Amino acid sequence: MWFSSTAMLARARALGRPFRVLALESSADDTCAAIVDASRRVWSNVVVSQNKIHRLTGGIQPMVALLAHQRKMPSAVRRALTDAKLEMADIDGVAFTRGPGLPGCLSVCLNAAKTLAAAHNKPLVGVHHMQAHALTPNLTRDTPLPFPYLSLLVSGGHTMIVLVQSHVDFRVLCNTVDRSIGSTIDRVVTLLDIPWAANGPGPGLEKFCATSAAEDSDASKYDPPIPMPGKLAFSYAGLHSWVERTVAAAGGLEHINKLAVARAFQTAAFKQLQVKLQLVLRTHGHAVRHVVVSGGVASNAELRHRLKTSIRGPIEFVFPEPALCTGMLLDFVLSTPSISPPIDNAAMIAWASMHRFLAEDHDDYDIDPVPTWSLDDLRNPPPPKVQ
Structure with a gap:
């Protein structure tokens, strides 16, 4: 099974449908928002690329990336909801990339996710970016890996x-x-x-x-x-x-x-x-x-x-399909609800968070980003908050 059948059935029974997650990603140079449910349906998948910006300087410039994320995150979230024909009332949980990544860039998806979750009384989950990479194949396969x-x-x-x-x-x-x-x-x-x-x-x-x-x-x-x-x-x-x-x-x-x-x-x-x-x-x-x-x-x-x-x-x-590895880096907002989601995208963050949402294992609204975060540490207690 994709997840514990007991957890999935219990949440689906309570909601009358599969659990839906709105996820945000801004760890590097793409501003992303997606909605995915526990049955592996990708309702929407939005990528706003910064490729055109960073091509001029030969690579990612952290401050340039941060400012671009701040400009584009609100419209990416709105587009994700619009393309899915949903509102925040239809969303059951909010996920985001907690780390690793560029500190300033991580702060954009973290603050947007915490604000949305707190304002709409939704549970929140922070996701390890590389954990999401490793788990994503099961989002696009017909049978579990x-x-x-x-x-x-x-x-x-x-x-x-x-x-x-x-x-x-x-x-x-x-x-x-x-x-x-x-x-x-x-x-x-x-x-x-x-x-x-x-x-x-x-x-x-x-x-x-x-x-x-x-x-x-x-x-x-x-x-x-x-x-x-x-x-x-x-x-x-x-x-x-x-x-x-x-x-x-x-x-x-x-x-x-x-x-x-x-x-x-x-x-x-x-x-x-x-x-x-x-x-x-x-x-x-x-x-x-x-x-x-x-x-x-x-x-x-x-x-x-x-x-x-x-x-x-x-x-x-x-x-993954070649077009799915890079998040389809285009210079405009891309929404692809009808195909498998790009790998380096908010869809993978949503999928990686799903097992925690179904187990009702959530993060506090005062959660901090973790720019440097080893995958080995996922077996241990989460890093302490910055005081």
């Missing part, structure tokens, strides 16, 4: 392999010691002056590397490092430094084969994911049958191909 399974989380803020044992029991098996793969891709795209695609710098790199070119664009002539061999840890700062050194040694961008360097970088970045996942499967492969790959970087077709062809055995990879 059985615990335990592995989750490879690859995004602008995180690169980790997590053993998912329940809705709240996560064990981080492999984490980055410095920079995430998504953040590194963003920096390298800027360094190599690669055009962004409509969905951002990562898709821009993928499109650029797929460009047809002559033999002198063969990435095999370069040999980027694979850091920390044999260790269960990611490191991408060194790969970024390798690109910097390669450009500097050649005397500037105009003296290198940019396509070959970009291809070598992308291959090395993805090979590291492959190698570390193989290490994890040697010790945990007997206990799991599924590997969920989520986060913005998971939309890359080359990464999907590499993982599926290099890792054999009784392992099934679960990939």
